């Protein structure tokens with residue numbers, strides 16, 4: 001049983017900071033963590049969430065590295081992780097995506113991250129907090145199969161599948177090139193992840209009805225299998241998270257992302273706005 005909903009409001013968390021199963025992880029910049037973090041929050045280096053090896057640095061780390069990470073943060077099967085950052089949610093979303101990919105079931109995103117927390121005048125700390133390690137082994141992970149290049153090549157034209165490209169319009173069109181080739185996967189739909197949050201409201205998620213309407217207009221809805229990607233499945237982890245919050249059951253990240261697809265000479269590429 002999870003302690004909190006997936007989309008967690010700051011005030012709700014503030015009232016339950018003493019929950020024994022709660023683990024708050026700050027995946028933002030370390031300098032900001034040192035200035036201010038949520039009470040009890042542990043700093044987690046974002047780089048541990050990616051494999052970091054070219055040509056597809058966004059792939060999941062090896063099972064042993066994930067198990068080590070989970071041990072270092074003191075994760076237990078019933079731990080409820082609350083993740084936040086200072087960057088609009090992409091780093092936190094990447095952590096939640098990794099937890100999900102490794103079979104961990106209890107997690108939430110703090111709506112708006114540290115900016116929303118500060119905006120609501122909720123308590124902060126400056127002293128670093130350290131985890132009490134646990135013992136997680138690779139064999140204990142329940143790793144889910146990942147969307148990979150082979151799967152996407154076989155399915156990108158399926159009618160009941162939609163590829164949600166979370167990059168900027170320029171990257172999608174191919175006028176900004178971040179790999180050997182620019183452009184997008186033919187048939188993919190572009191909806192920049194940053195359109196999901198409201199900077200005027202401290203990066204809180206836009207109202208769900210607004211997001212749902214905008215996504216449906218693009219053909220992204222829960223009746224389809226939705227695959228999200230960006231350059232390294234960092235920004236698109238947030239798209240994945242938004243889909244989960246909307247209740248999409250069949251939504252997956254493609255961690256190879258454009259760094260893999262755009263650098264592979266054998267993949268089809270489209271350029272332009274659609």
Ligand SMILES: O=S(=O)([O-])[S-]
Nearest residue numbers: 230231232234235
């Ligand atoms: O966010 S990113 O993976 O496209 S660099």
